[in-house]
Amino acid sequence: MTILNQQIILAERPKGMPDTRTFKIVEKNVEELEKGQVLIKTLLVSVDPYMRGRMQDEESYIEPYEVGQVIEGGAIGEVIESKSDQFKQGDVVIGMFGWQKYYAANEKEIRKIDPSLAPISTHLGILGLTGLTAYFGLLDIGKPKKGETVVISGAAGAVGSSVGQIAKIKGARVVGIAGSDEKISYLKKELGFDEGINYRTVKDMASEIRLKCPDGVDVYFDNVGGEISDAVLTQLNRFARIPVCGAISSYNLEEADIGPRVQGTLIKKSALMQGFTAGNYSDRFPEGAKQLAQWLQEGKLKYRETIKAGFENIPSAFLDLFKGNNIGKLLVKVSERQYED
Structure with missing residues (x-):
């Protein structure tokens, strides 16, 4: 079965505040999985201030986005097909696959999270x-x-x-x-x-x-x-x-x-x-x-999330960061879990 993916790409490098011309939604078919890959359906994406810096073509602590390429960033998704021994259908995973509805990931690009320990969104926020x-x-x-x-x-x-x-x-x-x-x-x-x-x-x-x-x-x-x-x-x-x-x-x-x-x-x-x-x-992440x-379990840490719904609203959610429209972590909900117990 052919799956049509939607991606949000960097259409042009912004001068000043990004606007509707900065981003573009494109569609392309999801390719067949190879051994060691899994197909992920995106559930949540994170929008973060550092992404603005990556839209500039200049040296920084992380590579800039390329014009015409998907906006990369933290995302949580659900495995809907697997050709990996490490992941199965229904696993919830986190990675940097960014602003797209589906992603064919190599097994080393992602890691599994346990939805029973805390809401999955926390892994993009307070626990991430x-x-x-x-x-x-x-x-x-x-x-x-x-x-x-x-x-x-x-x-x-x-x-x-x-x-x-x-x-x-x-x-x-x-x-x-x-x-x-x-x-x-x-x-x-x-x-x-x-x-x-x-x-x-x-x-x-x-x-x-x-x-x-x-x-x-x-x-x-x-x-x-x-x-x-x-x-x-x-x-x-x-x-x-x-x-x-x-x-x-x-x-x-x-x-x-x-x-x-x-x-x-x-x-x-x-x-x-x-x-x-x-x-x-990064070498001390497990400690933190x-x-x-x-x-969090002891009730000493609290968190709030501002969650917008809809894949097409990711760019506007990103711009909200610079308008002060959020309290706590700003996320966009792309889809619901398909294989939730």
């Missing part, structure tokens, strides 16, 4: 790269101590909300920066953040940071860069640590991002500022995943 990014970035670089103040930008996003909770587990005082009163309420009332700052309504961010962080800032987990980070850096304590996870404020700028120079501040405060990606810690799962 999202949670691991928060875990290693905060604990390995930020090293929060009991009683210290941790500030997080992009705090209501998937990574930021995880960082804040881990910081609380470690006994820190946590201040989250986000873009709506709804998000601030979520951080404080549901996740236990001590304070929140709505950057859209604050007139003087440095003064607000000073007000909400009377003892200064010991750890700043930076997800956004830009003027928000400029303001936080003015309130650093001596020996502060700054894990730099993202700079979403600059991803769609057409000109180079220019701001205050940080060297003087880092010298005066003897502060550490270090960029990182989760891939730096085990601890995150334990905290």
Whole structure:
């Protein structure tokens, strides 16, 4: 039986904010499986800020997307046909097969997940790269101590909300920066953040940071860069640590991002500022995943997901990342499980 696949490809490299011209849906038949391959029907796909960087033809920590090729990214699917001894029909798997409805995967490209342990979506979020990014970035670089103040930008996003909770587990005082009163309420009332700052309504961010962080800032987990980070850096304590996870404020700028120079501040405060990606810690993923799962089971970690439905809505969901329309992990549901028990 011939199966018609739909794929979302990079149609052209965007200048500034991506739009409808950036992406294109194409159709092609799924090829016959070879030995060692499985056919996956996509259930959920992840949309993430780092994908914007891969749309540029420039050197980075990961290869750029090629024009005309499928947008690669984290996805969960169900095996509907197998020519592999390691997978059977009905297995739920995770991989980087990205924005397409079907994918013929080699058995080494994917790994099986157990739907009985936690909702499968968590493996793209709190138990996946999202949670691991928060875990290693905060604990390995930020090293929060009991009683210290941790500030997080992009705090209501998937990574930021995880960082804040881990910081609380470690006994820190946590201040989250986000873009709506709804998000601030979520951080404080549901996740236990001590304070929140709505950057859209604050007139003087440095003064607000000073007000909400009377003892200064010991750890700043930076997800956004830009003027928000400029303001936080003015309130650093001596020996502060700054894990730099993202700079979403600059991803769609057409000109180079220019701001205050940080060297003087880092010298005066003897502060550490270090960029990182989760891939730096790939050899320690089992350690992080085990601890995150334990905290989740113990009720110490909570998560929220924003899930949009429909394959054709993947590009618009991706653009929502830059509009602040999500709380927690942003996912797109493509299809239902076919062989669910």
